[in-house]
Amino acid sequence: MNPQAPNSNAADTSSGGSxxxxxxxxxxxxxxxxxxxxxKALALFK
Known part of the structure; x- marks a missing residue:
């Protein structure tokens, strides 16, 4: 089991801002x- 799994939501919100x-x-x-x-390309066609 991963004891840090419940805290993964906090990392998800900060990574979205990043x-x-x-x-x-x-x-x-x-x-x-x-x-x-x-x-500049428009100037070529004038």
Missing amino acids: AVIAWLFVGLPLAWGVSQTFL
């Missing part, structure tokens, strides 16, 4: 880069 922060850390610069690439 996952959101990690996705934002990667996703925001990625979204900015994609938008800048799209805007």
Whole structure:
């Protein structure tokens, strides 16, 4: 038996917050880069 099993819920909630922060850390610069690439590509077709 695992004596730490009842405390695993506390770790799950903190890891969810960490996952959101990690996705934002990667996703925001990625979204900015994609938008800048799209805007520069539009200039090619004008």
